[in-house]
Amino acid sequence: MTLxxxxxxxxxxxxxxxxxxVIITFTFLWYWASDERxxxxxxxxxxxxxxxxxxxxxxxxxxxATQILKQGMSLHKGPFQVIAPHGPTIILPPSMTxxxxxxxxxxxxxxxxxxxxxxxxxxxPLNFKGVQSDIFIATIRQNITQTLNSLxxxxxxxxxxLLRTTLLPSSRITKDTWTPVNFAHMAPVIAARLSxxxxxxxxxxxxxxxxxxxxxxxxxxxxxxxxxRTWPPFLRALLHHFLxxxxxxxxxxxxxxxxxxxxxxxxxxARRDAVAAGKESPAARDALAWMEAQGAKLAKSERAVDPVExxxxxxxxxxxxxxxxxxxxxxDLAEHPEMAEMVRKEIVEVLREEGGWKKTSLYKMxxxxxxxxxxxxxxxxxxxxMNRQAAEAVTLSDGTLLPKGCIIGIPxxxxxxxxxxxxPDKFDGSRFLRMRQEPGMETRGQFVTTSAxxxxxxxGQRACPGRFxxxxxxxxxxxxxxxxxxxxxxxxxxxxxxxMDSEYVPDPQQMILVKAREPELDLFKM
Numbered sequence: 001m002t003l004x005x006x007x008x009x010x011x012x013x014x015x016x017x018x019x020x021x022v023i024i025t026f027t028f029l030w031y032w033a034s035d036e037r038x039x040x041x042x043x044x045x046x047x048x049x050x051x052x053x054x055x056x057x058x059x060x061x062x063x064x065a066t067q068i069l070k071q072g073m074s075l076h077k078g079p080f081q082v083i084a085p086h087g088p089t090i091i092l093p094p095s096m097t098x099x100x101x102x103x104x105x106x107x108x109x110x111x112x113x114x115x116x117x118x119x120x121x122x123x124x125p126l127n128f129k130g131v132q133s134d135i136f137i138a139t140i141r142q143n144i145t146q147t148l149n150s151l152x153x154x155x156x157x158x159x160x161x162l163l164r165t166t167l168l169p170s171s172r173i174t175k176d177t178w179t180p181v182n183f184a185h186m187a188p189v190i191a192a193r194l195s196x197x198x199x200x201x202x203x204x205x206x207x208x209x210x211x212x213x214x215x216x217x218x219x220x221x222x223x224x225x226x227x228x229r230t231w232p233p234f235l236r237a238l239l240h241h242f243l244x245x246x247x248x249x250x251x252x253x254x255x256x257x258x259x260x261x262x263x264x265x266x267x268x269x270a271r272r273d274a275v276a277a278g279k280e281s282p283a284a285r286d287a288l289a290w291m292e293a294q295g296a297k298l299a300k301s302e303r304a305v306d307p308v309e310x311x312x313x314x315x316x317x318x319x320x321x322x323x324x325x326x327x328x329x330x331x332d333l334a335e336h337p338e339m340a341e342m343v344r345k346e347i348v349e350v351l352r353e354e355g356g357w358k359k360t361s362l363y364k365m366x367x368x369x370x371x372x373x374x375x376x377x378x379x380x381x382x383x384x385x386m387n388r389q390a391a392e393a394v395t396l397s398d399g400t401l402l403p404k405g406c407i408i409g410i411p412x413x414x415x416x417x418x419x420x421x422x423x424p425d426k427f428d429g430s431r432f433l434r435m436r437q438e439p440g441m442e443t444r445g446q447f448v449t450t451s452a453x454x455x456x457x458x459x460g461q462r463a464c465p466g467r468f469x470x471x472x473x474x475x476x477x478x479x480x481x482x483x484x485x486x487x488x489x490x491x492x493x494x495x496x497x498x499x500m501d502s503e504y505v506p507d508p509q510q511m512i513l514v515k516a517r518e519p520e521l522d523l524f525k526m
Contacts, residue, residue, distance in 0.1 A: 036232075038088045039406050042081040045072035055230075057083035065383035065502035069411040079400050079408075082384075085502065086115045086229065089384065090408045092396075097386070097410050097452040099397055101460025106388035108462040109133045111407055114389055117225050120240045122249025124306075125313040126221065135294045135305050136313060140465040143290035144198060148472055149359045151198055155473060156357050158197045158205075159480050160524050162190065168485065170516065178488070178513040183330060184506060187323040188215045192315075194473050195322070199314050200260070201286030210259050213252050214315035221316065224249050257308050264288065264307045287314060321381055322470050324504055326477055328379040329372055331495050332427050333478075334487040334512060339429040343368050344482045348520045351479075356526050362475050370433035372474055373447040376456040377415045378427060383502045384409035385455050410455060420453045447471050483519045487512055 036054050038044055046068040047057035061068055061084055072080040072091060081090050092100065100106055109129055112118075118127025128136055144151075164170070167186050173179055192214045196205035204210060224245035228236050240246040267289065271281040284290050288307060295304035333340040343365075350364045351357070387409045394402040402408060416424040421431070435445035443449055448467045450459040457464040464470075481487070489495070495510045 036087050038083070039081055039090060039403055041401070042079060042090055043072075043076055044083070044088075045069075045075065045080050046082050054083045054087065058085050061085070062500050062502045066413050067501070069383060069413055073411070078398060084384065084409075085226065086407070088407070089387070090402065090406055091384065092408055092410055094410060094414045094452065096396065096398075097455065097459055100386070100388065100408070100410075101462075103388075103394070105391050105394050106402075106408065107391050108388055110389035110391060111387040114407065115225075115387065116221060117228055117236070120228065120236065120246065122224065122240075122246055122253055123221060124253070125309040125316060128305075128309075128313060131299045132305050135291060135298050136310060137465055138294045138298065139287055139291045139310075140469070143284075143294070144287060144466065145468045148468060151469075152357050152359075152362070152472065152476070154197050155194050155476050156480075156523075156526070158194055159190070159476055162193050163480055163484070164524055168514065168516075173485065173514060173516050175516045175518065178515050180490075180511040181514050182509070183327060183512050184508045184510055187327040187330075188319060190477050191319045191323040191326060191473070194477065195315070195318050198469070199287040199311060199318075200263075201288065204259065204263055204288075207259055209255060213256050213259075213312075214319055217249075217252055217312055218316050218320040220245065220248050220252065253308065253312065256312060260288070260308050260311060264292075268302075287311075317464075318466055318470065322473060324379075324381060324506070325372070325376060325470070326474055327506055328504065329375040329474065329478060330481060330487060331506070331512070332375045332378070332429075333371065333482070334489055335494060336427060336429065337488065339371065339427075340482060340487070343371060343429070343478075347479045347483055351521055351523075351526070357476075362472055365475055365479070366436065367430060367433050368475055368478060369447045369471075370431060370436075370445070371429040372471070372478075373432045373445070373454070373456075374427060374429055376447070377421070377454060378425075379504045380412040380415060380456055381504045383412055385412050386410040386458050386460075412455060415454060415456070417453075480523055483521065483523055484516065485514050486517050487514050489513065 038047075046061050046064075047054070051057060061082055065082075068082055069091060072082065073093065079090050079092050081088050083089075113127055113129065116126040117123055118125070167189065168181075173181075189211070192211045193205065196211060196214060199205075200210070224243070227243050227245045228240060231239055267282070274281045284293050288311065291305050291307065291310045292302035296302045298304070333343065346365055346367045350361055354361045354364070387407060390402045390404055390406050390408070393404045396402065414420055418424050432445040432447075435441045438445075444451060448457070448471050450457050450463045452459060457467045489512055493511070495512075496507050
């Protein structure tokens with residue numbers, strides 16, 4: 001049948017039917033030619049025969065990622081691909097972790113931009129590249145990390161104030177009664193407040209509107225990206241204007257500008273006035289100022305990075321992950337009260353010995369450090385980590401040719417593999433403390449140390465640069481939560497590990513019981 005016959009057969013098909021068929025065909029061809037198309041030469045695991053599109057395979061991976069990854073590893077000796085929520089991803093075996101970790105041709109920033117669609121308004125903070133990315137990372141590594149010791153007082157003061165006056169006040173949490181609370185709602189507030197003190201400084205760190213933005217921005221990004229990916233790429237540039245998830249993001253960015261930009265302008269005026277008066281400029285004491293200083297250093301311009309986008313990106317990479325890690329660790333310790341008591345005892349002993357929060361206090365809390373690393377091992381935030389995009393075609397040592405532009409990743413389930421860890425599904429809070437006591441393993445057992453068999457923070461040069469700050473935040477928060485309070489779950493109501501298998505998503509409605517305790521050391525007065 002010729003096209004002319006089809007177009008003239010209105011009596012049989014009707015013009016609307018023909019038009020719909022053309023649109024569907026056109027959309028399918030564009031969809032298949034986009035980043036949804038599987039990579040040639042790599043077996044697909046998790047997509048069933050007869051599934052032309054990727055929708056069902058994506059849903060299957062979200063709910064059964066570990067099973068799919070294990071199936072792929074057992075069926076194929078080398079790399080294979082899965083249909084992750086963002087599209088096809090080549091899965092490399094864990095044995096290749098060390099090989100790819102520092103390969104400059106496999107770029108983390110490029111993968112992030114592709115995964116999070118940073119080209120669309122509202123998602124701009126996820127689009128940092130080149131010198132912008134360098135400035136962002138330098139701010140974390142050279143400023144935040146290197147000033148951790150001087151930040152301890154600020155973080156402890158913020159923790160004390162937040163718990164006493166807002167989250168767990170003595171008027172509500174007593175020593176005599178177990179009170180149910182939703183810690184899933186508290187953890188993001190703790191992470192946001194402690195982070196904002198360092199990222200933005202006072203007074204903005206207490207701005208409730210900003211704190212709400214910093215907590216919800218990541219979740220809104222995930223929702224917007226998920227919605228955008230339900231449409232073929234050629235339609236996204238139009239539809240993002242109308243999708244409610246994208247409109248929410250744009251509104252958040254605009255509100256963040258209203259809050260942050262006046263403070264930035266005031267600081268710049270203060271620096272100019274100081275220079276004009278022959279005085280020293282005010283010292284940089286938070287990431288808002290450090291990022292501008294790094295811009296002046298690396299790009300000859302303090303305006304090289306948009307300060308609002310920089311703060312949103314800091315929130316994106318820090319608050320959601322830190323709050324989930326805090327939640328998981330507290331849940332694990334609540335399920336193991338004997339370990340919680342041992343950690344509590346260690347915290348008190350260290351602080352007494354040190355005479356308060358000193359430079360070495362957090363380092364000496366080695367059992368607490370071990371519990372955090374063990375909890376992270378059991379509750380990895382994603383089933384696949386170390387995502388990279390190939391900037392060029394890359395041939396690996398086993399002969400595998402990674403095509404230019406492909407997304408790769410390493411599965412995290414080996415962190416629960418019996419070949420790597422004894423009783424891998426059991427929470428053993430002292431597991432990594434024992435490792436640190438073995439000759440030559442002192443460093444490897446630390447929470448912030450990455451390795452091929454523990455990639456909770458990634459591995460290599462692009463491992464999470466903020467892990468040192470996150471470690472300090474988590475230890476301080478847990479110290480206050482454990483020394484001043486007791487925690488337990490109601491009988492028969494232990495938390496579900498996760499609502500999805502592809503990432504750690506604890507039940508947001510999970511309740512936990514808490515009561516105040518008589519502390520051996522009053523941290524609130526330190």
